[in-house]
Amino acid sequence: MFGIGVLKGMAVTFKNFVESYYKKERLTTIEYPEKRLAEKERFRNFPFLIFDEKPEDPRCVACDICAKECPPQCITIVRAQDAQGKPLKKPATFDIDYSICMNCGVCEEVCPFDAIFMDHEFELAEYGRFEDLNYTIDRLLKPKEHFMKIRPTDATRIEAELKKKENAKKAAAEKAAAAAKAKAEAAKTQASQVPDTKPETKPNEPAQPADPPAEAK
Amino acid sequence: MTHAPNVSQVDPALKSELAKKGIAVMKLQELYNWGRRSSIWPMQFGLACCAIEMIATACARYDIDRFGAGLFRASPRQSDLMIVAGTVTKKMAPQVVRLYNQMPEPKYVITMGACSISGGPFKEGYNVLKGIDRYIPVDVHLPGCPPRPEALLHGLMKLQAKIDHQDIEKTEWYQKGLKREFPIPEFGPNGLLPPYNPEVWQPQKRKEITVPA
Ligand code: SF4
Ligand code: SF4
Numbered sequence: 001m002f003g004i005g006v007l008k009g010m011a012v013t014f015k016n017f018v019e020s021y022y023k024k025e026r027l028t029t030i031e032y033p034e035k036r037l038a039e040k041e042r043f044r045n046f047p048f049l050i051f052d053e054k055p056e057d058p059r060c061v062a063c064d065i066c067a068k069e070c071p072p073q074c075i076t077i078v079r080a081q082d083a084q085g086k087p088l089k090k091p092a093t094f095d096i097d098y099s100i101c102m103n104c105g106v107c108e109e110v111c112p113f114d115a116i117f118m119d120h121e122f123e124l125a126e127y128g129r130f131e132d133l134n135y136t137i138d139r140l141l142k143p144k145e146h147f148m149k150i151r152p153t154d155a156t157r158i159e160a161e162l163k164k165k166e167n168a169k170k171a172a173a174e175k176a177a178a179a180a181k182a183k184a185e186a187a188k189t190q191a192s193q194v195p196d197t198k199p200e201t202k203p204n205e206p207a208q209p210a211d212p213p214a215e216a217k
Numbered sequence: 218m219t220h221a222p223n224v225s226q227v228d229p230a231l232k233s234e235l236a237k238k239g240i241a242v243m244k245l246q247e248l249y250n251w252g253r254r255s256s257i258w259p260m261q262f263g264l265a266c267c268a269i270e271m272i273a274t275a276c277a278r279y280d281i282d283r284f285g286a287g288l289f290r291a292s293p294r295q296s297d298l299m300i301v302a303g304t305v306t307k308k309m310a311p312q313v314v315r316l317y318n319q320m321p322e323p324k325y326v327i328t329m330g331a332c333s334i335s336g337g338p339f340k341e342g343y344n345v346l347k348g349i350d351r352y353i354p355v356d357v358h359l360p361g362c363p364p365r366p367e368a369l370l371h372g373l374m375k376l377q378a379k380i381d382h383q384d385i386e387k388t389e390w391y392q393k394g395l396k397r398e399f400p401i402p403e404f405g406p407n408g409l410l411p412p413y414n415p416e417v418w419q420p421q422k423r424k425e426i427t428v429p430a
Contacts, residue, residue, distance in 0.1 A: 028277050028278050029277055029280045029283075030367075032279060032367050032371075033374065036367070037367075045365075046361075071338055072337060072338045072340055072341075073341075097335070098360040099335045099337075099348075099358060099360050100331055100335050100336070100338075100340060101331065101360070101362070102337055102338045102362035103361065103362045104362075122361065122364065122365055122367060122368045122371075123367075123368065123371040124359070124361070124364075124368065125327075125357050125358065125359045125371050125372035125375045126357070126358050126360075127357060127358070127375070127379065128358070129335070129348070129350060129355070129358050130421055132358070133334070
């Protein structure tokens with residue numbers, strides 16, 4: 001019969017129309033200020049600086065790599081100096097102009113010290129442009145717990161890597177210290193032994209620098 | 218910019234007591250501001266990728282209509298809010314200013330995204346305006362590239378807060394002799410002429426960076 005297809009189509013439309021009032025999967029609206037979507041871990045918005053224990057000691061060493069790599073050039077860093085004018089390994093000022101930043105994440109990628117990461121904060125609308133949107137270091141610094149909270153996977157991986165690096169560094173330092181100590185001791189024993197040892201032991205010593213402590217015992 | 222809080226002189230206890238009986242007491246100004254803030258009709262125009270987020274904000278998921286700002290008008294004569302969503306090229310800037318001039322008062326501007334605030338990634342380019350605030354006054358700046366739909370809603374809420382704090386007697390558009398025609402820049406051989414409107418924008422003095430000892 002002519003028109004039956006139209007009626008069938010209308011029935012589908014009507015069913016969908018009615019369902020859109022009570023079916024849960026059809027009520028898609030997020031009532032934003034009260035309810036929010038669950039934050040995706042990989043969401044990234046604006047960069048922030050991370051500090052380990054105290055905000056006075058940020059991880060950033062003011063190496064200026066991120067400022068050089070930032071595509072729209074919105075990072076300005078001034079390195080801190082001590083009283084003698086010797087540059088310190090931390091920033092005196094660190095400004096990111098959020099009105100220019102394009103959320104690209106290059107700064108996070110290039111930072112060799114894992115000091116800058118992308119944040120989840122997005123409620124950043126401001127009335128003023130120049131002062132309000134220029135984020136200075138006191139607004140950028142956030143503790144590492146914050147990073148762990150917003151991006152646990154990345155944070156765990158990076159913390160583990162940092163720990164490994166630190167341990168390796170410590171081990172190397174210990175080894176170096178032991179070697180230095182051994183050398184010093186060897187020199188000492190050598191100096192004390194010089195008068196009463198025979199001359200033929202001497203050529204052996206430089207070949208085994210790690211051994212003298214054992215010999216000295 | 219600071220806003221004086223718009224406090225009612227009616228005793229809040231009495232007000233809530235009356236509200237329970239179904240009587241709303243408020244100053245004319247509060248009623249006026251409530252009306253304004255609940256029906257901000259944006260102009261339907263987008264310039265670049267931020268416009269996609271603006272469209273997403275208007276769709277069912279975020280539904281900008283919950284704020285009374287869902288009626289995107291195709292004509293500047295019927296709109297209150299201009300969402301400058303996207304890169305303002307120098308070719309487009311005169312049109313944006315012209316549209317702003319055609320909007321009836323009161324009118325508001327939200328710059329959405331890095332490009333319209335400051336030129337963003339194209340700020341060093343030859344063909345992009347370094348921020349629409351060189352030609353028209355901007356109420357809310359919304360950073361991001363692009364800002365997500367919730368961020369636009371947050372910007373809209375900020376604009377509503379600003380409207381709430383406006384004083385009906387002191388607002389610009391009720392002052393005598395106000396004529397707000399902003400000069401439309403010309404596209405000359407070396408970019409736009411004039412490069413900015415000195416009424417609304419002045420070159421910022423470069424901040425001297427001093428190293429603390
Ligand atoms: S954030 Fe990283 S790359 Fe940038 S200056 Fe600090 S240490 Fe260097
Ligand atoms: S996210 Fe990109 S644009 Fe923003 S500060 Fe980092 S490098 Fe610069």
